Amino acid sequence: MLEYLLSFLILAGALFTFVGSLGLARLRDFYTRLHGPTKASTLGVGCLLIASALFFSTRSEGISLHEVLVTLFLFITAPISAHLLAKAALHLGLTSLAPPPEDKPRR
Amino acid sequence: MRHRLLPHPLLTLVLVGIWLLLNNTFAPGHVVLGLILGWAIPMFTVRFWPERVSINRPLLLLRFIAVVLWDIVVANLAVAWLIVGRPQSLRPAFLAVPLVLKSDLAIGLLANTICLTPGTVSAQLSEDRRFLLVHALDAADGDAVIAEIKRRYEQPLKEVFESC
Numbered sequence: 001m002l003e004y005l006l007s008f009l010i011l012a013g014a015l016f017t018f019v020g021s022l023g024l025a026r027l028r029d030f031y032t033r034l035h036g037p038t039k040a041s042t043l044g045v046g047c048l049l050i051a052s053a054l055f056f057s058t059r060s061e062g063i064s065l066h067e068v069l070v071t072l073f074l075f076i077t078a079p080i081s082a083h084l085l086a087k088a089a090l091h092l093g094l095t096s097l098a099p100p101p102e103d104k105p106r107r
Numbered sequence: 108m109r110h111r112l113l114p115h116p117l118l119t120l121v122l123v124g125i126w127l128l129l130n131n132t133f134a135p136g137h138v139v140l141g142l143i144l145g146w147a148i149p150m151f152t153v154r155f156w157p158e159r160v161s162i163n164r165p166l167l168l169l170r171f172i173a174v175v176l177w178d179i180v181v182a183n184l185a186v187a188w189l190i191v192g193r194p195q196s197l198r199p200a201f202l203a204v205p206l207v208l209k210s211d212l213a214i215g216l217l218a219n220t221i222c223l224t225p226g227t228v229s230a231q232l233s234e235d236r237r238f239l240l241v242h243a244l245d246a247a248d249g250d251a252v253i254a255e256i257k258r259r260y261e262q263p264l265k266e267v268f269e270s271c
Binding site: 004010016019022023025026028029031032034035036037038042043062064065066068069072075076078079080082083086087089090096103 | 182186187188191195197219230244253
């Protein structure tokens with residue numbers, strides 16, 4: 001029973017990570033490409049980490065809590081890198097599908 | 108004096124928790140070592156964290172975290188569907204979200220949350236800290252997205268970290 005749950009989680013994780021990377025190829029400008037890897041991968045990595053925590057908690061003695069930390073660090077760092085990439089892209093004025101935000105109140 | 112010796116009690120607790128998780132143990136020796144680290148690190152990094160953090164409504168914070176986790180799952184599915192579906196029909200947009208939050212931590216957490224929930228990336232904070240520029244992957248109705256962000260994420264953050 002556990003094997004089925006674990007295989008499901010791992011496959012789902014792999015699928016979401018793949019879709020995240022697929023976004024890089026299919027989306028058309030820098031800003032939208034940014035969404036694929038930073039986003040669809042949160043759920044993908046989440047599934048893989050839950051599977052890992054379950055596996056090591058049941059196979060070895062004691063529960064495995066490293067995965068909680070990985071999740072925590074991932075959720076802290078991934079948005080920061082996405083934010084910095086977007087900020088750098090704005091600064092460089094990369095071409096964008098969306099109307100650039102010059103008309104918006106910026107400062 | 109208390110402020111100098113123990114500038115961030117919450118940070119201390121978090122650091123002890125992280126230390127124990129890193130070592131995957133609750134042995135007394137590691138608890139003591141974690142407490143020493145949790146006491147020393149905030150003292151040496153106090154210059155980077157000038158404001159004292161206070162959580163006004165812990166239960167609301169837990170509820171907020173649950174809402175965000177749920178949104179991550181739902182929105183991940185939505186973004187995956189958009190990518191697999193027809194990327195040509197996306198309507199990306201830059202949105203300026205007006206902020207009512209004032210503290211660094213609350214704004215940082217809001218920007219972080221916006222990045223974590225798929226479909227939106229926070230791109231820039233205006234210099235006067237009154238607008239957060241957000242890039243949305245598919246925003247047919249920009250105002251609705253802004254209202255959603257303000258209602259779901261900004262309001263609870265304001266109640267938790269800034270007394271109102």
